[in-house]
Structures are given as structure tokens and as C-alpha cells.
Amino acid sequence: MTDIIDELEWRGLLAQTTDLDELRKALADGPVTLYCGFDPTAGSLHVGHLTQILTLARFQRAGHRPIALVGGGTGLIGDPKPTAERTLHSEETVAGYVAAIGRQLSAFLRFTPEGAAPEPTDAIMADNGEWLRSMTAIEMLRDVGKHFSINQMLQRETVKARLDGDGMSYTEFSYVLLQSYDYVQFYRRHGCTLQIGGSDQWGNITAGLELIRRMDGNEPHGPAHALTTNLLTKADGTKFGKTEGGSVWLDPELTTPYAFYQFWFNTDDRDVARYLRVFSFRSQEEIEELERQTEERPAARAAQRALAEELTSLVHGEEECRKVIEASQALFGRADLSALDARTLDAALAEVPKAEVSTLGDGVPVVDLLADTGLVPSKSAARRAIQEGGAYLNNTKVTDVDAVLGADALMHGRYAVLRRGKRNIGGVVLG
Template identity: 55%
Template sequence: MSLDPALLDDLQWRGLIAHSTDLAGLREAFAAGSVRFYVGFDPTAPSLHMGNLLQILTARRLQLAGHTPYALVGGATGMIGDPKDSGERTLNSLDTVKDWVERVRRQIEPFLSFEGPNAATMVNNYDWTASLSVIDFLRDIGKHFPVNRMLARETVKRRLETGISYTEFSYVLLQSMDFLSLHRDHAVTLQFGGSDQWGNLTGGVELIRRADGATVHAFATPLVTRADGTKYGKTEGGALWLDPEMMSPYAFYQFWLNVEDEKVGELLRLFTFLPRAEIEELEAQHAEKPFLRVGQKTLAEQVTTLVHGAEETERIKQASAALFGGGDLTGLSPSTLGAALGEAGVTTVDAGEALPALVDLLVATGLAKSKGEARRTIAEGGAYLNNARIEDPEAVASKDDLIGGSWLVLRRGKKSFAGVEVR
């Protein structure tokens, strides 16, 4: 595969390089031949999330430009976990971590090519860590880490006030050893990760310099935040999981569809493979007519397709249109409809001889505050059952109205809808 000479310029334009050890040296390395690089993922949960997705897509960009990826799943480091500001992590069992390693591997694999001259390689740091003795670890790795440098790391300094275990304090040694092992065994010369990993990234670069006298590279991608500066990350709540069992593809799509106007251009750059000219055109359209949400729609479609596939994305788009009156609800699968309604809120009723009156259901779902308000909404033509206008204030849903045998969709006006699951 030929090398893309514009790779570094594209990474910089997209805002993917927040920190770097030597950009000029990295540019020379990219130009000289296929660079072997690695990015690591600790299995501290059963699924990867939005922050991990940024790293996976960055690895894909480098591979498409002709460079050679090593995707590391941390079977060893995942048993400890990188220190976090909020306190000590709960240590997971070996069996749990092994299961999560396999889950994470399966999530990464579709994004990379494992064939061709710059084929990707999956590695697990448990393979070179499990058999290492404590004495060898301290002599060969620990001697290269001045404690004063370790204490100066921002996360460590913050944690010293509340306490940090030696286990988490030593995490940087393990991650740095990964870079050293991959450098020695596979000639890997570049590592990247999130900007919150910068201390670990530079720790690996420094370890290789001290232990082998070699020069290697590292860069960090930015921390992606909401417009108000708060994190999207999994430790802050509201996690954007990649596993469809942990976050439905519909909810995933809706997240991207509803990002703030201020974030659209940034996220298009970071999370899509659209070319610069197309992104700049989308930004111009968005700036002129933000109410059309053309940027958000493109972002949601592009990222959801990357993660969940084109067919699932099309089903989600059809569901979104149908829920707001723009399509046939009966053509949706019960699973897609259920996931979509779950985001809006679902009211459950038990199937009896007859279903409740629609007025009662409008109140039960919160679409109306009272029966009187529900009746007025119906009289004004603003209430819908399965996208059909409700004409009679005394109407009662029948079992023939159930979509997929169990769902009713109620809507008030153009934008407010809710689901009723009949059991």
C-alpha cells in the first residue's frame, strides 16, 4: 500500500493531535515508510465507548494511509486500571477480564484490516506480563522510573490527597513496558492514545530511551467534551457504549443527531471519514440554516454506519421518520420500535378484556396532564395513535391496533410521542 503524504496534515486539520513528542520527527517517519504503531484498550468494562471509538478510528486512518497497526487489549493492565480522579477502581477477577478482553477484541476487529502488506495485529499484554517475576520487573523496568517524576503526574498529585494504592501508582510502569515490549519484539515506533493518557504515553517513550537508547514517538488525541466542557466519558455517566446490548443502535444514533450546534464541525472532523471539502461545506450549510440540522443528520448517519452498519442505520432512520409521522410504523421490527420508544419513555399496561381509553393512555404516558386536556387535544386534532389522527375523544384502542403484537405509539402534535407496551 502506498503511503499518504498528507496524513499528518489531515490529522492536524481534524484536531486529532492534542500533544506530541516530536511532530517534525513523526512527519519524517511517516514519509520514510510504513510506521508500526500501537494503541491500547483496557477491558475495564464489557464494552468500549465513545472515547475508545476515537482511538479506533484514528488507528483506521493511519492504516488507510499505509501504516501498520498493533491493537493492544490489556489483559494485564485491565486487571489494575489506570488511576482515575474519583478514587480506587474495583479490581475485577481474571475470568471477568478474560471475558471482557474477548468482547473488546471483537469490537475492534471490524475497523481494521488484517490482510495485506500493512495488516493489523491484535496483541494482549497479559502474554508478556503474566510470567514476569517481581524481581525482574523491578530491576528491568522499575529502575528507569524516578519516583519524583511519577509523583508529578497530575492524576497522582490529585489522588495523593485522598490516597492512592501502590497498584494504581505503578500502572504507568506496566503501560510503558508494553511500548518497550512491542518496540523490541515488533519494531513498533509510535504509540497514541487519549490526552488523559499523556503521562503514560511519554512514560513509554522515556523508558525506551533509557533502556534501549532508541527514539520513538507518541501523540495524544484530544479529550472530547460537551459544549459546556463536561466529559462524555464512561466514568461521568451517560456512557456512549458501542455494544448494542448496552446501548441500542437507535439511542446511539439519537445521541449524534442531538449534539449541540457548537460541536457539529468538531465531531464531523474527529469521527467521520468525510473529506475536508465536504465537511467544510456541511459546516457552511449548518452555519447558514442550523435549524435544518444537516450537520447532525450527516454525523449521526456516518458514525452509526461505522459502528452498527448501513442496514441498521437505515432501519433507525426509518424508525425516526415514522415516529414523527413521516413513515409507516407497522413496517418497523418490534425490536427497533421498542428501542426507539424506550428513549422517549414507555408505559406498560396489562392486556385484559379491553385496552384503556386513549384519553387515559394520553394521561398515563404524560402526553396530557389531565383527561380534560387530553380531550381538548383530540378535539383540536393534535392527538395521534400509530400516526392516525384520533377523531373520537371516547375512542379505545383495540388489539388490532397493536404493532408487532404489543406496541401502541401515541403522539401529541409533531414532536411529542410515547410508547405503550401491552403485556
């Protein structure tokens, strides 16, 4: 058992708790059972969920028992957004999302192996559809709704923001009742006395604490607790977890392992120290050493590389991470391009400017392709790059301004890599 509160504090994660001293004592006397909920509003989690997923994992590594809730019940409604109503998905769609997200969470937490006896800290996977679907409207209103004050609910920040705009449906207004009742169920079923979440969930979580007190009198498991983590912001003011292409997903079909790696590798120097503390399992000494290297030699990007490799291995596996690293090296001439499989090469080229050609015929001039990819501003600039020795095709220097790309130069029958200088990469794809 380690002091998880100290761990969260030095990592800059701890935002709010109900009674820090009492919570620290309960954790020291542990193991404590805690939970965090993930509503299946899409078919995959994204990097914004990693803060809570990894916090659950930290608690487990510190000797506590996590419950990962995938809300098959609450997912049919969705936690209210600050601006507009959510799109409601069909029950079949949500069921598919629940299964997919459950598989993703299994990669981060230790569950009881099939056929083995459960250990005290083995994680539990739960779906609140189990109890919410069987509850009648009358039961919800009598047993749960009577404990909620409309006045207090109207003071919630999300509600106030929506009422100042286009309003809010009763469906979303009632979401807090459902989430609070989840906490009651975990308190009763598993002796769960801690719920964690982002700081924007503070109102929902504390409403659950109050519901436990009102329905069960904090018996027989004693007072329940709340703990929230700080929401991540980026130094440049843009939203964390977003790129020009949208959200960075954990599903490799939505965000390739190569793109996932590049997201972390491209972290701003101003952000990388915080990201290491939030997302890495490295020790304080290791992280502080990487911070020092960033200050002294920022161009080496040692901290970004360590962060990208650790998270890509954690989410996609060590083998996929190895392929990504090899692809990155190959694109810049430090490894064999021809050794890359088609899927990895396609993913790598998806992240760079490309020229798509429908046919090669007798060959397409490299000068045209350099200009079409945007590696140079014009064909005349492309000729100068070749004459100056700064143009490459599949990592081979192009020496002839009249050189063409032929079918024999395509990798896997449809890919070629262009490079100008050491750092500027472009792709050619036969479509």
C-alpha cells in the same frame, strides 16, 4: 502515503507530540508501526474510545500499520482514575472483556484475512497478558522498576490528585511501569515507534519512550515517538459520551443502534462541526459544506444526520442503520410503523416517554394514555388535543375523545405509538 499530521491538525485532533518534525519525517519515510491501548475494564468500548479507534484507522488509511492492544494484563489493574481506586475484576471476567473488545476493534481496522498473506499495513491485535503474566515480580523490579524515579512518579497529575485525597494503592501507582513496558515489547517485537492516546495519557506514553531509551538505547529501530489527541468537551459543559441513561456503548445490547443514532443526531449545533472532524471520514470539503448548511439552516440538522448515519453504519452496519432511519421516520408519520420489527420498535420506544399497561381489558382510553405518557399535562388537555386534531395513535389521527386502545391496535402484540402534533412522541407497552 498521505500526510497524516496535516490531516490530524485540520481535524483539531493533534494535542502533543515529542518532536513533530522528526515524527513527520518518519511518517513520510514509512510505513510506521504505531499502537494504542484499550484496557478491558468493561465488556464493551464506548463512544469515548472512538477518538483513538478512528485515529488508528486514519493512520492505517494513510499507509501505516496499527497495533490494537487490548490489555489483558493491565486490565487486571486498570489505569488509575483521578478520584478513587478501581474495582478489580476476576481473571475470567477480564478474559471475557478482552474477547468482546477485540471483536469490536475488528470492525474498524483491516486485519489480514484468514489464509491470506499479510500486507505491510495490516493491523495487529495484541494482548499484553502475553508478556506481563510470565514476568516475575523480581524481573519487574530489577528490569523495569529500576529505571523509574519515585520523585518523577509522584509529580504525575493523577498521583498528586489522589495523594491529596484518600491516597493510592501501590497497585495503581505501579500502572505506569506496566504500560511503559508494553511500548518496549512492541518496539522489540514489531519495530513500533509511535504510541498514540488521549492527552491525559501523555505522562504514561512519554514514560514508555524513556524506558525504551534506557533499556534498548533506541536501537535498532531509532527513536520512538508519542502523539496525543485533544480530549473532547461539550459546549454545554457536560461530559462527552454521557446521557441520562449513562455511557453510550458500542455494544448493541448495552446501547441499542436506535439510541446510538439518536445520541449523534441530537448533537448540539455548537458541537457538530467538531464532531464531524473528529469522528467522520468525510473530506474537508464535505465537512465544510455541512458546517455551512448548519449555519444557514440549523433546523434541517443536515450535519447531525450525516454524522449519525455514518457512525451508526460504521459501528452497527448499514442494515441496522437503515432500520434505525426507518424507525425514526415511522415514529413521526413518514413511514409505515407496521413494517418495523419488534426489536427495532422496542429500541425506538425506549427513547421516548412511555405508559406501561398490565392489561387492556375492554380497551384503555386514549385520553388516559396521552396523559400517562406526559405528552399532555392532564386528561382535559388530552381531550383538547383530540378535539383540535393534534392526537395520533399509530400515526392515525384520533377523532373521538372516547377512543380506546384495544388489543387489535397493538403492534407485535404489545406496542403502540402515540403522537401529539408533529414532534412529540410517546409509547404504550403492554407489560
